[in-house]
Amino acid sequence: MKPITMLLTTSCLATMLAGAAHAQTGVPADAPVPGGVDPTIAASEDPEAVVVTGTRIRRPNVTSAAPIQSVTSEEIRLQAAVNIEDVLNRLPQIAPDAQQNYQDSDGRQRIKLRSLGFERTLTLVDGLRLGTQNGVDAGMIPVAMLDRIDVLSGGASSVYGSDAVAGVVNFILKKNLNGINLNANYNFYNHQNKDNLLTPIATRAGFQSPRGLTNDGGRVDVTLTAGKSLFDDRLNVSGFVNYRKADLVPYDSRSTSACYLQEAGQDGPLSCATSTYTQYGYLSPRGGSNNGNVYANNPDGTRSFVPFGVGIQANPYDGYSYQRESDRINAGGFVTLKLSDAVEIYGNGLWFKDNSYNRYPSRALSFTAYGSTPFSVNCNNPLMSAGQQSAICGTAAGTSASIPLDVRYRFNALPYSPDKYENTGFRGVAGVRGQLSEAWSYDVAGVYSRSQQDVTYGPFPEFAKINRSLNVVNVGGVPTCQSVVDGTDAGCVPFDAFTANNNSTALYNYLFSGRDGTQGNITQLFDVVANLSGDLSTYGIQSPLAEQGIAFAVGAEYRKDRFLGTADSIFREQNGGENFQLRQSVKEANVEVQVPLVEKQRWTHLLQVNGGYRVSKYDTNPDTFSTWKVEGLWAPVEDITFRGAINKAQRAPTVIEIRQATQRQYNQATQSQDFCATTTVQVPDPADPTRTITQNVAPRAPIEVCRATGLADSLYGSPTLNCPNDQCTVFTGGFTVDPETAYTKTFGIVFKPRFVPRLVFSVDRFLIDIDDSIGYQPYDYWQEGCLTSGGDAYFCDKIVRAPTTGILFSAPATNPTSGYIQQGTTNTYKTKAHGWDFQGQYALPIDRIGTFDWIFAATLTTLSGNQESPIRDERDCTGLYANGCGQLIPKWTHGLRTTYTTPDKVASLSLNWRYVGSLTNAKNSGDPAVGGTPADARRTFYRIDPISYFDLAASFAVGRNFSLRFAANNLLDKVPPILPGSRDISLTYNNTIPARYDSLGRQLAIGATVNF
Secondary structure, three states, rough: OOOHHHHHHHHHHHHHHHHHOOOOOOOOOOOOOOOOOOOOEEOOOOOOOOOOOOOOOOOOEEOOOEEEEEEEEHHHHOOOOOOOHHOEEEOOOOOOOOOOOOOOOOOOOOOOOOOHHHHHEEEEEEOOOOOOOOOOEEEEHHHHHHHEEEEEOOHHHHOOOOOOOOEEEEEOOOOOOOOOEEEEEEEEEEEOOOOOOOOHHHHOOOOOOOOOEEEEEEEEEEEEEEEEEEEOEEEEEEEEEEEEEOEEEEEOOOHHHHHEEOOOOOOOEEOOEEEEEOOOOOOEOOOOOOOOOOOOEEOOOOOOOEEEOOOOOOOOOOOOOOEOOEEEEEEEEEEEEEEEEOEEEEEEEEEEEEEEEEEEOOOOHHHHHOOOOEEEEEEEOOOOOOOHHHHHHHHHHOOOOOEEEEEEEEOOOOOEEEEEEEEEEEEEEEEEEEOOOEEEEEEEEEEEEEEEEEEEEEOOOOHHHHHHHOOOOEEOEEEEEEEHHHOOOOOOOOOOOOOOOOOOHHHHHHHHHHOOEEEEEEEEHHHHEEEEEEHHHHOOOOOOOOOOOOOOEEEEEEEEEEEEEOOOOHHHHOOOOOOOOEEEEEEEEEEEEEEEEEEEOOOOOEEEEEEOOOOOOOOOOOOOOEEEEEEEEEEEEEEEEEEEEEEEEEEOHHHHHHHHHHEEEEEOOOOOOOOOOOOEEEEEEOOOEEEEEEEEEEEOOOOHHHHHHOOOOOOOHHHHOOOOHHHOOEEEOOOOOOOOEEEEHHHHHHEEEOOOOOOOEEEEEEEEEEEOOOOEHHHHHHHHHHHHOOHHHHHHOOOEOOOOOOOOOOOOOOOOOEEEEEEEEEOEEEEEEEEEEEEEEEEEEEEOEEEEEEEEEEEEEEEEEOOOOOOOOOOOOOOOEEEOOOOOOOOOEEEEEEEOOOOOOEEEEEEEEEEEEEEEEHHHHHOOHOOOOOOOOOOOOOOEEOEEEEEEEEEEEEOOOEEEEEEEEEOOOOOOOOOOOOHHHOOOOOOOOOOOOOOOOOOEEEEEEOOO
């Protein structure tokens, strides 16, 4: 459906629904409500009404000692978001992600706090785990079902267990619904394509660059919810169904991605990436008198050849997905049954199915994609003209002789070959909770989560089929495959590679059938959590200077993760491997305590200390691990609160990381020369430049470094250390990975001045320091580290030599038993993330005019990087990109929303300012630790200027039961920064960083909510 048509249809539907809804007086049920959540308050007066993020203790008016940013449902509506990704990408604490905007995405929406990786961010729903770290997909949560999102900065392992190293993202869902609600959103891109620095480069390459206004990329999000309370509200049953769909936006729809921009060397000339796979064909004899010549079919359709070059070459990425086509169905249900204050039974289930597609042009691939043997064509092939036969076969033209041939062909008008990603999953929760007395409450819950991903890669033709389709003979004037004549392949269809624009459906069906193998994985989480919370105020156990007593919680948890790697027979036939199953379980116990020491005294308004401790035992590690937290709050007066927290957080390796560490494998070595061996090279003979002589080259490493690897001095320089015939194997796996440990600290101050009512502002310092970081390292990382560090034991200890021979690699026929270099997932040294968070909100009501509301959130990052070893310098990638700095974290980012609401709360108008700070190429940083040396400094494309985006939103309550919303995100239609070699920076070929910047232009949105 065209975007404009969809917009008009949605508007008409909204008007009809408004007329159908009962018009009533009073404040509408879905009226715009300004403001967010007080960032210092994590619970309401009713402890059973909400989920408290960051603690298992249940008590009213819990004040958080750790920074929590909350995004309310009203804020989400103003953003016109259609998925969780849209919401999270605006939060300064979260590394932006764009699952539907880059080629390597698997379609799952995973969250990365502080750019520390999704493995270090714990994702919760109502305080319980969403799923395993390897299988989390936050996209299963419809935005219409969100009551709020809490983002807790800093470690929280003592409360929630492993994985909460960078922090916690807790999705609080709407429950106990009554009535029927329909929430619909539609948005699309409205972008003006203009000439830019890429335009002349694309034109020179023969590629079109679009111009003018385009409307595309429509996305639909519709959620229907229904609920009913029964038996005096003791029983509530509710559920929802959500449907989402996104249309394809190809690369060639934007002038900024008219071709993939490349730069020759550093600061060299710019050019477009080109492909030899064109609709005109690419043919090159690999034998005979014309060996090595390259031809293309004449675009005019005549059976003649033209030189291959500009006008013939193709844009390899023009049809790639800038926004991937996708569709998703989410559904869920909730039930609560309150038998008494002491017993409330609850349960809920979430289910989803998601399909997304990466598409590639359908092509007959070069023989080099299969091996070293070229295709073969007979020189009397009737599909070739006499001139073509002569060009390919030379003197053998017209005979039955065969010539080796490289053929490459793109079928432009035939269906694209899509990679299909299908994600399905279910999450079920069952529990019982209650208030045993005024002092005691309990909650016991079980979570079962299962996700399955199946990836079906786009079909590609078999080598044998292409070869048979090129061997064509004349049968009664009809070109026919020789394999049809001799009966070896009765279904063969001749491949007419000797004319332009061949788009034969029959050929496509023959070549591409039966080649779509599927691989996938299944993840499962079994989690049982029991918690007992007590408030000892009832027993008078409290400080004499406090109004509240000591509160505490004790709990136990059992958790099991499973991962199953699967593939069908077609995939295994093509790629090998085998199915496998991984598992890990943990038993944990924890305790938390809150101790108000002073409350509402003349000299101190609040003084409180909190603590927590958790012990964990994994069945994959012989050791027992513990985590803890210590928190403090001090408010000398009601207007100002100082807060601080120190956490020891830990993350156990995932089952995939354990497999990468422990699985014993033998892989082909990519480097055959030992740095302690003498090597030989061929150099020109000084006496006769037409000849070469053998020359010995001394070892790359000095003898001191070689001693550090365990090599005997007598073997130093021995050529026998090198791989024989450059064909060796490297032994990997068989190692234990311990949990990584983070000491996370947050210190902050909260202002709530009484002389400025409704103003709240907070500043918090966060320091996340991870020791023994878990990461994957190839064997050459340790080898080069040992060499360049001068023999540092941190690197050199990972190199183990055979005691007698000193070799590291063995010949292919022999499995190494003692000589190896460690490779795989392991514990490295340190990872760090430091910075400041700023939050604020202020509401200003003006009589008879309305209310102005401001919400502000910002992050100043001061350190984001790692230290590879004790003797290496710390790498700080803050504000940098490229050259190993992949986090893409500006020093400063912020969001400031200003909302005006009418006095009757019937309408609101909101303007949001999103600011993304500058980024500099790491080579221009001036920091040698990240490659920022004067010699390597770039003179072009070394800086991305800061960008401001403005979003405008309006909301109207047409009736008590109906509201209508409009939004324009990236109102000024700012184009993204253009960078050459974007694949190395953002995993995309669209010349920018789509996760960080609004790359598709202005987005217009309309939404409606109807309560029946």
